[in-house]
Amino acid sequence: MNTPVKDEYRLKDKVKLTLRVNYFSSLFAIILGFLCLYVLDITEILPYAFFVFGTINLLNTLAFNTHRNLTITYNITSIVALISATFITLFSGGINSPFIFVLALIVFTGYVTTKLYGKVYLYINMLIVCLLYIESLPEYTMAYNVVPEASRNLFSFLSILFSVYLLGGVLGKNLLKAHHNLYKSRNEIEKRIMEKETLLREVHHRVKNNLQTVSSLLSLQSRNLEDKKMKSIIKSSQNRVISMAMVHEMLYMREDLSKIEYKSYVEELSEFLVRSLKGSDSKIKVNIDIPDIKLGIDTAIPLGLLINEAITNALKYGITDQNEGEISIAIHQGENNEYILKIGDNGIGFPETINHKTTKSLGLKLIYNLARQLKGSISRDLTKKGTNYIIKFCEVGKQFQSVA
Numbered sequence: 001m002n003t004p005v006k007d008e009y010r011l012k013d014k015v016k017l018t019l020r021v022n023y024f025s026s027l028f029a030i031i032l033g034f035l036c037l038y039v040l041d042i043t044e045i046l047p048y049a050f051f052v053f054g055t056i057n058l059l060n061t062l063a064f065n066t067h068r069n070l071t072i073t074y075n076i077t078s079i080v081a082l083i084s085a086t087f088i089t090l091f092s093g094g095i096n097s098p099f100i101f102v103l104a105l106i107v108f109t110g111y112v113t114t115k116l117y118g119k120v121y122l123y124i125n126m127l128i129v130c131l132l133y134i135e136s137l138p139e140y141t142m143a144y145n146v147v148p149e150a151s152r153n154l155f156s157f158l159s160i161l162f163s164v165y166l167l168g169g170v171l172g173k174n175l176l177k178a179h180h181n182l183y184k185s186r187n188e189i190e191k192r193i194m195e196k197e198t199l200l201r202e203v204h205h206r207v208k209n210n211l212q213t214v215s216s217l218l219s220l221q222s223r224n225l226e227d228k229k230m231k232s233i234i235k236s237s238q239n240r241v242i243s244m245a246m247v248h249e250m251l252y253m254r255e256d257l258s259k260i261e262y263k264s265y266v267e268e269l270s271e272f273l274v275r276s277l278k279g280s281d282s283k284i285k286v287n288i289d290i291p292d293i294k295l296g297i298d299t300a301i302p303l304g305l306l307i308n309e310a311i312t313n314a315l316k317y318g319i320t321d322q323n324e325g326e327i328s329i330a331i332h333q334g335e336n337n338e339y340i341l342k343i344g345d346n347g348i349g350f351p352e353t354i355n356h357k358t359t360k361s362l363g364l365k366l367i368y369n370l371a372r373q374l375k376g377s378i379s380r381d382l383t384k385k386g387t388n389y390i391i392k393f394c395e396v397g398k399q400f401q402s403v404a
Contacts, residue, residue, distance in 0.1 A: 236362075284315065341389075
């Protein structure tokens with residue numbers, strides 16, 4: 001399984017930071033060991049603790065090139081550093097030792113690696129600090145300061161220098177560099193996203209224009225026909241194309257390029273269909289009850305086509321001539337992210353014996369096929385006057401497909 005790109009970059013930064021800290025701390029520990037022996041005149045415990053830590057940590061860091069497991073490398077380093085720092089602190093003044101700051105450094109590196117490790121080492125080090133304080137009390141003193149009186153100021157100076165350089169010169173510097181790279185990468189990603197959004201917006205715009213061109217061609221074609229039935233078929237096809245064009249137009253006009261506000265879409269679509277089929281002075285009332293829901297394009301287009309067919313059938317066959325009538329469209333969210341569409345009219349309706357399998361009506365077949373494409377179920381509501389449907393569907397997570 002491949003590592004995601006952003007996680008791969010993050011892992012590389014952690015590896016680079018951990019290895020750099022390990023190499024520097026190993027080198028400085030060995031140097032401090034020699035300084036303890038030959039400059040500070042410290043012959044007990046401390047130089048050997050520095051040598052042991054430096055050697056083990058260096059070997060552990062080199063071993064990373066073989067096993068490539070950062071967790072193993074970090075944990076071995078942290079445990080050895082914790083033990084070594086505790087011993088050095090204990091035998092160089094205890095709670096008053098300047099080397100105690102290295103314990104805080106271990107916590108810091110823990111948080112750089114992961115939040116969990118940081119929290120674990122924070123509590124461990126707080127416990128060690130508490131124990132060091134208890135050990136400093138006269139009645140509990142077990143260790144003694146092995147640093148000669150004459151060398152204590154110089155030892156304090158070297159210990160603080162060691163801590164400050166690791167914190168600032170290694171950890172701080174590399175964290176700042178990683179932050180700069182992350183900031184630079186984020187700006188590049190944002191730029192690419194903006195470019196893709198612009199391109200996607202342009203695609204929606206061109207698709208909308210192409211669909212409008214198809215609609216215009218169908219309109220021109222219908223003008224040359226004298227057969228009313230053929231004109232009606234072409235008009236229905238034209239409306240289907242326009243219902244799809246509306247989706248792309250809404251995506252083009254809005255900030256969110258992945259989803260559209262469906263209530264406004266249904267309002268525009270129903271208004272267009274009533275005006276197209278019944279004229280601008282019709283007495284048809286459309287009742288829309290849709291909450292503020294947003295649907296993706298893979299759901300919006302087939303659902304829009306379904307609503308288009310239901311409204312078209314209602315206007316052509318249910319509510320005849322210029323009679324007054326009502327069309328109701330309601331969408332509500334059910335359980336398990338399911339949506340329920342109730343759509344119908346109060347027209348003359350059609351017999352129960354007629355269904356999508358027996359009828360020759362393309363519109364009725366499309367309604368059932370589109371419901372199936374939405375991975376939903378469809379049933380007629382026979383308790384109401386006219387033709388009414390109850391469609392249950394879910395968001396479609398795949399590309400828009402043919403309804404044939």
